[in-house]
Structures are given as structure tokens and as C-alpha cells.
Amino acid sequence: MSDINAVIFDIGNVLIEWQPERFYDRVIGADRRKAMFAAIDLHGINDQVDRGHGFRETIHAAADAHPDWRDEVLMWHDNWLDMATPTIDHSVRLLRGLRAADMPVFALSNFGIQPFAIAEPVYPFLGEFDRRYISGHMGEVKPEPRIYEMVEQDCGLAPETLLFVDDRRENLDTAATRGWQTHLFDGPQGWADRLVREGLLSPEAAQ
Incomplete structure (x- = not known):
């Protein structure tokens, strides 16, 4: 028993x-994805969401803070279901x-x-x-x-x-x-x- x-x-x-890297590799290519993840701690930013911070507010603030990557960062919010699959x-x-x-x-x-x-x-x-x-x-x-x-x-x-x-x-x-x-x-x-x-x-x- x-x-x-x-x-x-x-x-x-x-x-x-849960594979955000796989999503970005498909959408923007592996090289660009690696450069973005080297420049921005997206998983660390997502940790704040996991702690209860607002999802849209947190991701949009990160996008505003990194204008060179704004469109790509916003995908974390707008295409979230495509990463969680x-x-x-x-x-x-x-x-x-x-x-x-x-x-x-x-x-x-x-x-x-x-x-x-x-x-x-x-x-x-x-x-x-x-x-x-x-x-x-x-x-x-x-x-x-x-x-x-x-x-x-x-x-x-x-x-x-x-x-x-x-x-x-x-x-x-x-x-x-x-x-x-x-x-x-x-x-x-x-x-x-x-x-x-x-x-x-x-x-x-x-x-």
C-alpha cells in the first residue's frame, strides 16, 4: 500500500x-533570438509575472525599456499561447x-x-x-x-x-x-x- x-x-x-525560445526561433530566427535573450532577461521579467505582477503592464514596460526589441518583446504577451503549447x-x-x-x-x-x-x-x-x-x-x-x-x-x-x-x-x-x-x-x-x-x-x- x-x-x-x-x-x-x-x-x-x-x-x-513551455518553450519561448522555440517560438522565437521559428518567428525571428535563432540568431536574432539569441541576441535578444542575451540583451534582455525575458525569463527574469516573466518571473515578475509569476509573482503576481500584471502581465500586460510588465511586458509592455519591458518593451518600452528596450525599443530596439520592442516588437519582439511584445510577442511574449501577444503570442503567449504560441509559446505554451x-x-x-x-x-x-x-x-x-x-x-x-x-x-x-x-x-x-x-x-x-x-x-x-x-x-x-x-x-x-x-x-x-x-x-x-x-x-x-x-x-x-x-x-x-x-x-x-x-x-x-x-x-x-x-x-x-x-x-x-x-x-x-x-x-x-x-x-x-x-x-x-x-x-x-x-x-x-x-x-x-x-x-x-x-x-x-x-x-x-x-x-
């Missing part, structure tokens, strides 16, 4: 591919399989308020979690310890009974220091195999 009482999913690059279908099946098996499933994701609202109607499974811990609404981000503490306080489950999947090692490291069980996502098959080993899904349900 598993000692896991809830499974916690990251969203970006676990359930939905496609769905990782096998991961979504695993999410639904866990729910069908009556295992509570939570989301814990660095995600801005407005981007999440944009994503919800496009990705219906975002509404299927038992609990959602979205950084923009919480004002805290991974891998800082406070957001994990807030999850524990809200769900009331012992840390060692939580299994957390994320694609970033640093996010898992903080969780592990708090006693959470963790899995580094490097593809849905490895995650499926872990869920089978834990006895949370049958091999058939993990397909």
Missing part, C-alpha cells in the same frame, strides 16, 4: 510544453488516471494570473485538479521555501505523503528538504513508470 496521499504536478514542461498528452492521461483512482491531484506551478486565465479555456484539464497552487495568486514562487510551506498548510497533509513532479531540479530540491517525495520529469514515460512502481496506477492505466 502506498504511503502517498496526494500527487502534485508542475504544469509547464510537465503537462504543457502543445499539451503533453500522456501526462494529461496520467493526471486523469490518478483522479479516476481516487488519488488527490494538486497543481503547483509558477504561473502568472493573467496567463493562467488565458490558458484555462484552451487546456480544460487545468480545471481538473483537486487543489491548485498558482504562484501568481500566492505571491510566492518555486523554488523559494514559502510556497511549499503554504501548500502544506492549505492541504493539511504530511510532507512525506506528497509526491511532486517537476522538470526543474532546483524546485524538487526545496521540496525534498521539506520531506516531500519527488520525481524529476524528463518525459511522460518515466513519470508513468514511477506511478506504477508506487502502486498508484496499474500498467494499463499508465499508458
